[in-house]
Amino acid sequence: MNLLFLGDLVGRAGRDVVVDNLPKLRRDLAVDFVVANVENAAGGFGITQKLLNELFAAGVDCATTGNHVWDQKETVAFIGSEPRLLRPLNFPQGTPGKGAGVFQTARGKKVVVANLMGRLFMDPLDDPFAAAEALLKTYRLGGNADAILFDFHGEATSEKMAFGHFLDGRVSFVVGTHTHVPTADHMVLEKGTAYQSDAGMCGDYDSVIGMEKANPVLRFTRKLPTERLSPANGAGTMCGVLVETDDATGLARRIAPVRVGGKLEPALPKWASALAAAK
Amino acid sequence: MNLLFLGDLVGRAGRDVVVDNLPKLRRDLAVDFVVANVENAAGGFGITQKLLNELFAAGVDCATTGNHVWDQKETVAFIGSEPRLLRPLNFPQGTPGKGAGVFQTARGKKVVVANLMGRLFMDPLDDPFAAAEALLKTYRLGGNADAILFDFHGEATSEKMAFGHFLDGRVSFVVGTHTHVPTADHMVLEKGTAYQSDAGMCGDYDSVIGMEKANPVLRFTRKLPTERLSPANGAGTMCGVLVETDDATGLARRIAPVRVGGKLEPALPKWASALAAAK
Amino acid sequence: MNLLFLGDLVGRAGRDVVVDNLPKLRRDLAVDFVVANVENAAGGFGITQKLLNELFAAGVDCATTGNHVWDQKETVAFIGSEPRLLRPLNFPQGTPGKGAGVFQTARGKKVVVANLMGRLFMDPLDDPFAAAEALLKTYRLGGNADAILFDFHGEATSEKMAFGHFLDGRVSFVVGTHTHVPTADHMVLEKGTAYQSDAGMCGDYDSVIGMEKANPVLRFTRKLPTERLSPANGAGTMCGVLVETDDATGLARRIAPVRVGGKLEPALPKWASALAAAK
């Protein structure tokens, strides 16, 4: 199975590059399931029902979030009736919405997606390692789950790599989000879990993590009030990661970066295109 | 001019992959000047005079550091007599060593290297933006400096990107270090400065940021004393970034990742190899 | 009932002032139960079985801790067989020792003591508010507990005050520890819980939070390696808080600071002495 993960969509630039390219890419790369982190899709802050529906229409199957999940007021209200939108699993008991879900692909495969949030240099939260461990009591790769994907929304590379090794051999794919910069450390870990420290953002990279660059620079050089940040709206780069899983074990066979459009160097996995062409 | 920057060398795996590959790579890519961050070269913690000399012998021209600069006791004593070893420029007045230096390449070009440290999610320090601004009162690209390279040792991508844009058009290359994971956002910014959020580490990526993975995972899952971390000693990946500058302006023409050995996907800039072959 | 809480004992100065004064003070103030935070009792770092026994002998009934609980190697081994020593309740499942205990006073009253750790500006941990809530499913003030005392080991005053109000009316006493400075905000909250943001330390206040002052000052003014900190060994001040509870409800009637010896202004609750004298 081919799983495509798209990093934090930031503003219009991020949504546009995804909506414009995802439908064709899904076909070209023979993608079975698409997960996208949407925590910055609405003007850089949060997600609305309307924008979410546009992304589902463009081929996103499941949306994850992070610290920005509640930035739009309406989200708390609609998340309970939208099982395809996840918030971090290790949020406190009683938080609206869910942190993990089971989804069915067009070919009838079961994909479990979980959204966790890291703690190093982040807000206080309950242990994401323990939350992952608990979830894996319910879902077993190669058992009741054909693929398991974890979006680990965090800052520190040490925590992300530790989380990857912690789950190695038990899930298909651990991918980091939140830094808005793609890392080049995609690899299949020792026991078969695909890993990349950060998927990067879908957005305009002529910016400071997706935001118009003038104000963020001022925030670092002065101690004065700054206007609210707004997303950079130049050409966006779609930043994603493609993972091919083994149908029998659910573990990863290959992982490769996917980058389309905008300022970053393009990347497409040749193997996936070849496979798709052969179908 | 071709500038090669190598990210944080971590332990023996990091030193070995550099010493084994740098001499040939310097020739193949027609590199004029090599800067390497060595803050984790000695068993993961700091740098010694002996190891530094081995790296100079292998082709490193200038060594930068970061928060781990003083991890080895001898470093405070010898840094004053080793102008090729830098510590962060924005350390307090009176700190031994220097945070910037001017170096001459074999072809007689002047390269300024500066080592700054970020503040977001890092220890308290004086403003690195102001320190950079002050340094650029002394050195002018295309004037008394043929190339200017800044190693910005920091955690947060927002601060790193802001720092890049802050210096855009005034220096040849801003490269981040400290996260030990290479980013895939190498680009030439709007006004001609080459930029990459993090060079990654030279070390064994089957690890947690270069360290044997068992203990770091325990540190995230338990609240109990853990043994001292030690570097992972599997095959290392050399992670670097190559920048080609314009001889007239000192600004960047091209930037590309360089990855050799170990677990990460290899990368070499074709243009550099072609240029070298043509010489 | 009269509950006496003593803030973090730091080194020899802290132990001495407690051992020298507690026996008489217990009598003079008619104290029924003494809890002391001992996380810095052993040379400023952690606690040993031997020192703990000396404190029990001097009149401490229960010892709490915090982030320094494991600083002495032996503690992990002996905590399981010493129910009078608590570690933070919101440490991960599987951590040796307990975070709460039920104790019997000489007059047969049941006192519940819980040790929680805050998260603001502290290491990542599970939610202390949720942990407290869960514990109060087991113990009910005025029901199966005659008094309930929470040592909330934390940095931020906002988190401490929020924790106090969160438990107001459900426990006898919430006292903060960890900053090593006594606060002057002792009060009985709206619904009857006694509260003080920090008990302060038992130790030498001619210091930096109990440590010889020269090295800590250097740590703030230089970025260079500093020698290990060692406790200041001048005359110590015993810093505590006395709470009188209502025997029927278990709620607080009065709260007052107790300070004896050393550099700080002395304080003793007149009502307690009067009560003791009248007995």
Add this chain to the structure above:
Amino acid sequence: MNLLFLGDLVGRAGRDVVVDNLPKLRRDLAVDFVVANVENAAGGFGITQKLLNELFAAGVDCATTGNHVWDQKETVAFIGSEPRLLRPLNFPQGTPGKGAGVFQTARGKKVVVANLMGRLFMDPLDDPFAAAEALLKTYRLGGNADAILFDFHGEATSEKMAFGHFLDGRVSFVVGTHTHVPTADHMVLEKGTAYQSDAGMCGDYDSVIGMEKANPVLRFTRKLPTERLSPANGAGTMCGVLVETDDATGLARRIAPVRVGGKLEPALPKWASALAAAK
């Protein structure tokens, strides 16, 4: 000379208790100079020109601030023409306003006030220790300054105590602000500088650091959007510190807490009242 320092005024409760009590207190305690931290005076967030004038009219001679200095939009504009309002001295070069000032008392004495901000658990800033050191090149106690007072706005007790010892013998009084809780560690340090880790707030203590308590508690127990915090408007406590300096040396002879009104235990230095009565 008698110096009175008042901790962070929070909202109407804080302003009212000061305006109602300061005039009489100035006379009763024979106060020569009053400094008040006003960073939360305007609805909990910042300060306006109008409110500042009311405080000056009530007897405040100089106002200090901290991280909330710019919370009201107008402050950046008027601070340049109001020398009695200080912002932290270690803000970046080019910041409007000043971080220190020289003031004349009614009896013709020169008082230097400086406002510094700490860095531990605070936003990145330049070194406050170095900034203090530089200021003391200009002002010498017992020379061109009859008294020197530093408001050190910070979180960590370790940094505050280190700052106190760093200046011991060179200034009259180092007082901390920002935690909104008064500490009971008022003392004259070894070489004659008066010190208290935090002055506490002037405001309603039936609150979370001066704010209505319901919302802050929710912020600690849930991960959901919360309404903006608003100041608690019950009866306020005025929290201050009185220091008597030696007219010849400018060093401190005595220090004592001043607490009037509201929920906290009242405190007034008997020596000051006696002195005033004797005049």
